[in-house]
Amino acid sequence: LSLAQGVDLCLHALHLPGPALCLRTCREETTGSPPARWRMWSSGKRRAGAPLLLFAIKTTPDNFNNRQAIRQTWGQVGWVAGQKINGSGRDNGGAYVRRVFLLGKQNTKEPGVDVSELLKLESNFYGDILQWDFEDTFFNLTLKDVLFWSWFSHSCKQTHFVFKGDDDIFVNTPKLITYLQIQMEKPHVKKNMHNFMFGDVIGAASPNRVNISKYFIPHSFYKGLYPAYAGGGGLVYSGQLTRRLHLISKRVHLFPIDDVYVGMCMVRLNAFPMHNHAFLMFDFPKNEGKDPCSYHTILVMHKRSPNQVVKLWADLKHTQPQCRDVALRVE
DSSP states (O other), rough: OOHHHHHHHHHHHSSSOOOOOOOTTGGSSSSSSSOOOOOOOOOOOOSSSOOOOEEEEOOOTTTTHHHHHHHHHOOOEEEEEOOOOTOOOOOOOEEEEEEEEEEOOTTTSSOOOHHHHHHHHHHHHHOOEEEEEEEEEGGGGGHHHHHHHHHHHOOOSSOEEEEEETTTTEOOOHHHHHHHHHHOOOOHHHHHGGGGGEEEEOOOOOOOOTTEEEEEOTTTOOOOOOOOEEEEEEEEEHHHHHHHHHHGGOOOOOOSOOOOOOOHHHHTTOOOOOOOTTTESSSOOOGGGGTTTTSOOSSEEOOOOOOHHHHHHHHHHHHHHHHTTTTOOOO
16 A cells, blocks of 8 residues: 555545444443444443543454453553552552553455454453444554544543553553642643643654655655654543644644654644653663563553563562552653
């Protein structure tokens, strides 16, 4: 698929019907019925409490093992306990967490097993699948952001924060919960919650001009440096900012690299993501990861297999007593 074909597909898909599979992850926080174009596959049982955090994870139809590892570990929903960080004194608090997986449609023309019926069963059982009627390709990742923002704006009126990430990451959810609760108490953060976003921020990056790379962007398509953006492997932004991103995305042309597109939308909002050293998109430096407390120093780690995620979660729980006072990374 060429870049031009991918962009055309993105533009066309914006006019397609809404999610073919949908859930009610945040529906308990709203009144009225969902838009008619959203077809519900799950019963959407109501739970008390406005979520502090919604995990919105980009995945593909055939990545069931990744989704299952997340469900069993850091992406568990309901009331999740926090964990003390950096001498905060908090350790027994917690918050409500929700989860949604973002998918397009499988390309049934390519060799492989058609998993569409299995995906319906998965959605019926877990109620956490949000799928749209466009082909799930690399160039269409941006559509997941744009359409998720629209869905969130209609469905999640009281959710405080969104964690948007890939399905091959590890998240230290207990410390992330406490970190967010601490941020909410800071006057300058509360004042600027409508612009609040943080992650592994990449500044003044140059477009990839290597035509065999999946990130290839020709000079004729984009000139100059990219705006500052948070790496798409994992980042957090406020519910207020999510709704602003939804509105501004209607006036920002789609760009085939999803995290760069988010950065473009942020510039239009005169908002800038904050860098957080506890978000590691490229692994630990040197041999730091061998320390038994290393994963207590981070909030997010990218590029982990389902088996690694399950093991890391078990290790995190096992080492919690000895690592309870370990601080988050600051550099």
